[in-house]
Amino acid sequence: MLHIEDLQVKLGDKEILKHIDLEINPGETHILFGPNGSGKTSLLMTIMGYPQYKVTGGKIFFKGEDITHMPVNERAKMGIGMSYQRPPTIHGVRTRQMVEICAKNKVDPEALAAELNCSEFLERDINAGFSGGEIKRSELLQLTAQDSDLLLFDEPESGVDLENIVLIGNTISHLLQRDFKIDPEKTQKERLKERTKMGLIITHTGFILDYLTADKGQVLYNGVLVCASNPREIFRTISKVGYEECIRCAI
C-alpha cells in the first residue's frame, strides 16, 4: 500500500505540493486529474524519488516502510515503477538493453516486444527519435518487464495514434490486473480479491477510462488535492465545464 501523509514538496524555491494526503490500497487504481502546472507530474516524480523534488514536510510510506528519503533505485527495487511522459534519450543504450535491465534478464525481450508492438525499435537507442506513440509503448514495455507493484503513469495516452490506443489501454489494464476475463476456475469476486497491483494514472484526455476501470479519481489543483471521487464523474464534470467547478469545490 502507498500511504502519503501531509506531503509538502518544493521544486527550487517554489512550493509545488501542499499538504497532500493520499492512500492507494493493494489492488486499487487511482486516476489523477488536474490542469497544466497543478503538480501532477511532480507528485509522481516525488513518489518515484527524484531528488530535485525536495520533501519539506510529511512522509511517504510504501509497503509499510518510510521511503520519504529513499533513493530512486531502492524504490524501484521495492516495486515502484513509472511510465514517463518525456523520458530522456540515452545514446548507445538500446531499447533491448533497457528491457534486460528492467527484467534482470528474466524475460525474453523479443517475445515481449512482439506482444507490445515494439519489435521495430528494440535495437534502436532508447527514445532516440521515437514518435510520441513509440515512447509510450517503449515505456510500457519496460514497465511490463519490471513487474512493479505500484505503477505510476504520466499521461500514457498522449501522442498515441488511434491504432495503438487500444493496445496501450489494454496493456495498462493488464498490468494493473484489470483485464476482463472469465476464468472457469475462479469467480470474478475471487479474481478481484487476488488483485494486488496499484496504479496512479495521470490523464488529460480521459481516453484511458474507456479501456480501464479505476477505483478513485483525484483532482490536483495548484498543488492541493481538492477532490477524491468517482473518476468518471470527475471526468464528466471537467469535460463539461473544465476545472472551474473544481475551484468552486475547493473553496
Add this chain to the structure above:
Amino acid sequence: MRNLDEKALTAKEKKAKLGPDVDISSYGSETVSHDYVENLVSLSESDKARMILAGVDAHEKERSGTFIQKDTAVIHSRSKQEGLEVMSIKEALEKYDWLEEYYWNLVSVETDKYTSLAQLDLQNGYFIRSLPGSKVTNPVQSCLYLAKENLSQNVHNIIIAEEDSELHIITGCATSEHLQRALHVGISEFYVKKNAKLSFTMIHNWSEQVMVRPRSVGRVEEGGLFLNNYICMKPVKSLQMYPTTHLVGKGAVSRFYSLLVGSPGGEIDVGGRVLLEAEETRAEIVSRAITNGGKIIARGDLIGEIPGIKAHLECRGLILNGGNIHAIPELQGNIDGVEMSHEAAVGKIAQEEILYLMSRGLSEDEATSTIVRGFLSVDIPGLPPGLKAEIDRAVEQSDKEVM
C-alpha cells in the same frame, strides 16, 4: 634514399605544429634484439596479456596474418592466406623496387622532427598488402610492442589494398607492464586502390609516461573505402596525431572513428582530416572523448574541393571527473555545391539519464557506467563482427578503469 636522408636532415630540429615538444635526444634508439617467436603462444604470460588488450590473439584464431615487433626487433611475421602479404618494411623495401614509389610518398619526410627521426633512425615497421581481387576477410593483426625502458621506437608502415581487394587490419600498440618512459614514432601510409576496401582498427595501450607521435596519411582511389578506427583508452603522457586522408577517385569514401579516454596528467590531441578531392566522395569523422582528469583536444577537419561531395563531422565529449575537452571541428568548403556539416557537444552525463536508469533498478554507479558504455559504443558500418567485438572488449575493459 640518400635524397630522403638529406630532406630528413633539414627537418631534424623542426618542432611539430601541434602537441608539446619532445626532447628526442633524451631517448635511446639502440638496437634491442629479441628472439624470433615461431609460436605466439610461447610468449610470456605478461606480454601476452598486454598484447591481448591491444587486440592480438596469440592463437591467431580468425586472423589471416600476424606481424609483431618488440622494441626494434620483428619477432613474428607471417601471412596465413594467399593473396595477402605481411612482412617487415625493411624486407619489403628489399624485395620490391617499386615500393620506393610508395615510401614517403603520402607523408612528407620533412613534416617535423618525428618524420625526420623515422627516416634517419628507422628500426622497422610493417608492410601489409592485399593483392588485386583478393578478399582477406579475417583481419591481419599487428602489434608494435615497447618493452625497453627509455627507448624511442621508430617505425614506418605501408598498407596497400590493391584494386578490388578487401583488407582488414587490427593493430595494437602496447607497452610491457613495467615500462615507464618511452617514445613511439610511427609513420603510416595507406593506399586504397580502385574499388578496394580497407579497414584499419588501431587500439592503443600505452602507459603513463609514454610519448606518442604517429604521422599517417591515406589515399583512396575511385570506389574505394577506407575505414579508420582509433581507440585509446589507457593513460598516455602525450599523444598527438592528425591522420589525413585524400579522397582522389570518384565515389571514394572515408570514415574516421575515434574513441578516446583521457586520464589525469595525460594530454591527448587527436584529429582527423579528410580532403574530398573527387566527385561523389563522402567522408565522416566521428569522435567520442571522455576525460577523467586529462586534457583532450579533439580536432576534425573536412575540406571539400568538388561540388556534390558530402561530409559530416561529429564530436562528442564527456567530462566525468575534472580535466578538459577542447573540441575543434573545422569545415572548409572551397567551391559551390559542397554539403558539409558538423555537430559538437561537450558536457557531463545528464542527471536525468542517470535517474531514468535508476528508476529501472540500477544503482547510480551502474547507471553511470551504462551511459558511458553507451556513449562509447558507436556503430561502425562495414566492420567485420570480430573487430566490432574487439572494440566492444576494449570499451568494456576501459569502463572498469574509468569508473
